[in-house]
Amino acid sequence: MSDALPVTLIGGYLGAGKTTLVNQLLRNAGGLRLAILVNESGALPIDADLIEAEGDDLISIAGGCICCSFGSDLAAALSDMGRMVPRPDHVVIEASGVALPGSIALTVDLLESVRLDGIVVLADGLTIQRQIGDEYIGDTLERQLADADLIVLTKVDLLDVEARSGLQDWMAARFPGKALILAEEGRVPRDLLLGSFAPDRVSSGGAHGDADYASEVYVPARAVDAEGLAQALATGGHGILRAKGFVDDLSGRRALVQVVGQRAEVSFPDQGADPAVVCIGLKGQLDREGLARVFGCG
Amino acid sequence: MSVPVTIYAARKILTMNPSRPEATHVAVREGRILGAGSLEELADWGDYTLDDRFADKVLMPGFVEGHAHTMEGSLWSKVYCGWFDRTDPDGKTWKGLKSIDSVVDRLKEAEAKLEGPDAPLSGWQLDPIYMNNERVSRADLDRVSTTRPIGILHASGHIMNVNSRALELAGLLKTGINNPAIPLGNDGLPTGELKGPEVMAPVGQHVGFERNLMDADEDGLRRFAKLCVRTGTTTITDLASRMDQPTVDMMLRVTGEEDYPARIVPLRFFMGLAPDELITEVKRLRDLSTDRLRMGRIKIVADGSIQGFSARLRWPGYFNGAPNGLWYVAPEQLSDILHGALEADLPVHIHTNGDQATQLVLETMGRALRAHPHPDHRFTLQHCQLADAAQFRTAAKLGMCVNLFANHHFYWGDEHYNLTVGPERATRMNACRTALNSGVPMAIHSDAPVTPLGPLFTAWAAVNRITASGRVQGEEERIGVTEALWAITMGAAYTLHMDGEVGSIETGKRADFAVLEEDPSAVDPADLRDIPVWGTVQGGRVFAAADL
Incomplete structure (x- = not known):
């Protein structure tokens, strides 16, 4: 997978x-x-x-x-x-x-x-x-x-x-x-x-329009319920357009979380990077404080 | 040296030529008709051979089927699983299967003849509507084989049932599938029913439906022609072919064979090319045409099917509240093709099932005609099943033709009455009477393989309007026998701009005859469909069904 x-x-x-x-x-x-x-x-x-x-x-x-x-x-x-x-x-x-x-x-x-x-x-x-x-x-x-x-x-x-x-x-x-x-x-x-960026940083591939968007990297403090987290990112009203990154799931596995709008997906690849999730939203609409709480790092 | 003349004597010749409706003899030279009349009248054409093999037969003009698909020929390489009796190209009538058990039994018979343990087995024309909608499961098909992949295409063409092995090969024999087109059983695994082309495609390749079914293959094209002979058909459309060059080359070669008994009129399917490219390509194809392969026409599909709830309906929509159907062409694209085709003088036939699709075409055609006036375009609405009287009047004004789906009324009329569009609209579906009264040139069709090819059956369906359950549905829309016989000869020829060439038995036309054992104008109209067909004469060549 x-x-x-x-x-x-x-x-x-x-x-x-x-x-x-x-x-x-x-x-x-x-x-x-x-x-x-x-x-x-x-x-x-x-x-x-x-x-x-x-x-x-x-x-x-x-x-x-x-x-x-x-x-x-x-x-x-x-x-x-x-x-x-x-x-x-x-x-x-x-x-x-x-x-x-x-x-x-x-x-x-x-x-x-x-x-x-x-x-x-x-x-x-x-x-x-x-x-x-x-x-x-x-x-x-x-x-x-x-x-x-x-x-x-x-x-x-x-x-x-x-x-x-x-x-x-x-x-x-x-x-x-x-x-x-x-x-x-x-x-x-x-x-x-x-979603073509490494899960811990955003590249500047699409140079134009970037000024309209904000991105933020979150590192969860501890293991989380990856499915629950993905759903919260997708539907929690935090202004996320796209999110991608790794977290430690409660099951002990490293999970890849990917969100586009309200679509959330969690998978467990064989190889995962260190926990960190990039969240992209429109400037002024990305709910940084709420997201910090979701990730338990606020 | 004079060219030989053959004069055929017949019990009766129904010419469909209004100025000489009946005759006893027809004279043929160089594959064309010198004239029809009495032997005395024809004798003066010169030395002739009197051929009386049809002395006890009734001749009609070879039937013209204006909406069929050569795919029917290809499907006969698979196991027939339909509800109704159906005759194959070799003349064998396969009994209709009335239960899932009987479907399984027939598949087992076919399975026993296959070599190797893992060769695929495929079937077609399953229609659970007639079996109280009982669903076939993969367990049913597993009774046939667990080692070879099996797939059965439904009559609608939009659903397929497969066995466990087929699901396994496609990687679908697993839990956790969340897809409305793949129903799951209590065990969480797919039941084996695949609802829609999107989910059929990945499995189809494992069960013998891998090739593009829209285009005939060589064997299929030959089998298709045999069906033509058995049904009295001498000119027939292939109403949506992708017509890539290898297919065109193959069709030219096969139809060019000395004993190929039918004239095929393939219409180029509109998808795959931008409108301007499509026009250029179809002009090119037109110039490659031969007598027995007539290219240079375009087929557009505007919407889906009524029983599949994918036809586009106007208010109030589907009787059961289903959401409106699907467009297969964008209005702008439709417009571009109509404009371009009118300008280039390329005929276009447009599939519209729902009345909203018909309305869109009528409005678009009206605008296109104001931009590119064309006095004799004969663009044809194909199926046009739900058109109302106002739409037929508009079609007539625009110079359009209609080809109504008379057979459909028999096979699915009850379904439409009860479920899809409700009693009133079901009763006026395929309104042949209204079409003729409105002055729209009209043909009627089988859409083979959707329903069996058989112009006499199609005429019967339009004359009687009986549904599969035996009810007369819409007696006001019935037409007379003479009108129906006109529709399957001159009517269809007219929609193809071939009415000066085929469709009647008169001087100058192709020597194309349907050779019948009974006189369709004399039998009880309820028996029209049962008239035996001896065979055909096509371009002056005699084809006996018994010799195929």
Whole structure:
């Protein structure tokens, strides 16, 4: 289990900015070998200048990344990724505009060789309110966003401050408790999307936008109930967008705790680093005091 | 030297040519029809051979099936597990299986013929709806074998039952699975039922469903053609093929064989290419067409199925309160394809089951037509099962055709009445009468393998509107025998822009005939489906079902 390949699902309707986000990820991969899987509804979403070589089934991208289309058999494509040499570090699935991420997650969940890291759903900040009211696609968008661990509102740079905060309030009321961030031109820190940081520190892979986020490292004073801790981080209202790190579980084992929005996962890898958990949230929203209490170090 | 003329004598020829509806003889030269009439009228075409092998038969134009899938041919390599009797490509009628025990018994018979202890065993067309929804468990299938993986695909195509060995190979024979599509037994292990393509795929590869079922394989394409001969079908669609180049090459080769008895019309499935690429690709395919492989059409799937609760319905939605279904195309993408196809003059057939999907297509088509006026596009709504009268009127105004799923009404009509859409909408589903009254060009179809290929059965279904439980559901929507026979010949040909070429027996058209033992215009309409089919004549070549 410890070496299961992490998979991040990126969903959202047409025009929400999935392709822009994926290209930003590739430009800021920071040495990570990303495998981008796209479904089959359209043209490959990779910016031309990133492409090194194009084969029938696979596109090679600068920095050791790849992109391929999974057609009707995502399970087979994911299994292939797990067997690839060298193996990718992280798989990113870009879902089609009408796909329900929850359905795709069913496939990912089934495979031993991969691990669903999180579901990120994008919404076009300029159109989401109108689209959710649309008689044809409204309920589809609503279901997509309801599946999200992390909602990314895009194109918000085109909104004034008042409109932005109005939109955020509207989304918060519509999708209560969902982790929500704003992104300009697809810029979301890579660590936030992929959890691709060492569990005791945050890298600066996604340079842009970092100013909006705060991160804090907590070292629990003693062994904890890892499951309980993970749940508390995910649903305790501490402003956590993502958390990752090791703790000593009450069972005596070292546990890896990973949180994306309200998704919490605990695993027990063969090798674990020293206890320490990185928590990332929006600046001003990360509840440092509450978290210190949760970790028993406050 | 003159080209030989053959004149076939028949008990009766129903031409579907309104200006000469019946004849006793038809003259054929170079695979085409010189004319239908009396022997005296035809004799003057020149030296002829009088062929009276059909002297006691009734000839109709070869039937045209406007919505089927060559996949039916591929599925017959697997064990038939359906509720209804069904005839295979070799003419053997497999009895419908009425209990799980009988399914297990048939699988055991097939298992005994397999070599090696671990070769997979696969079956198809299981439909627990008719068995009071009793669920098949892996324990049931384990009675067949514990060493070989076994998988049975349901008639819906969206559920599969597998045995323990198959779960084991897929790494799923374990506790702790938390997945709504994988029901668990009291022991915490999966029951073996896999509900949905997402969870079927990882197991399917171990039980013989590994290949992309949408595309025919070579043997399947040959078997499919045998079914065509047995049902009187001479032109048939393959209504959603991915059509990669190896598949296209194979289809060109197989259909080009001297004795291939059917004309296949494959429609390119829209997924996999951006709209502009799709248009370019389908134009390319169009130019590769031959007489027996007609490419250059596009298939879009807008929504899912009604019995799977994945069709998109308008208010008030599903009768049992299920949430609305799924889109398989985004409205913008649909629009882009329709615009591009109208401009490029490529026909598009669009699957819409729910009335909301139909409405979206009608509205999108209206806008696309204002941008790209096209006087004769014949874009066709496929299934279009829940359309109401207003939608049929709009379809007529837009120049669209409909191909209604008459067979579905028989197989699932009761289910729709009781569960999915309730009595009123179930009663007007596949509203053939309303469609014709509204002036929409109409065909009716089997969607084989979803229901068995058989245009006479399909005509029977539209004429009688009887459901599997024996009720007449929606007698106001019944159509006459003549109208139904038109729908399975000229009606379907029209939706393919082939009505000038096939669909009736008249001068200049392809010599495609359905050779029947009885006269469909004379039998009791309740017996239409029971008319024996002797075989076909396709492009002037004679194919006897008994010789296949």
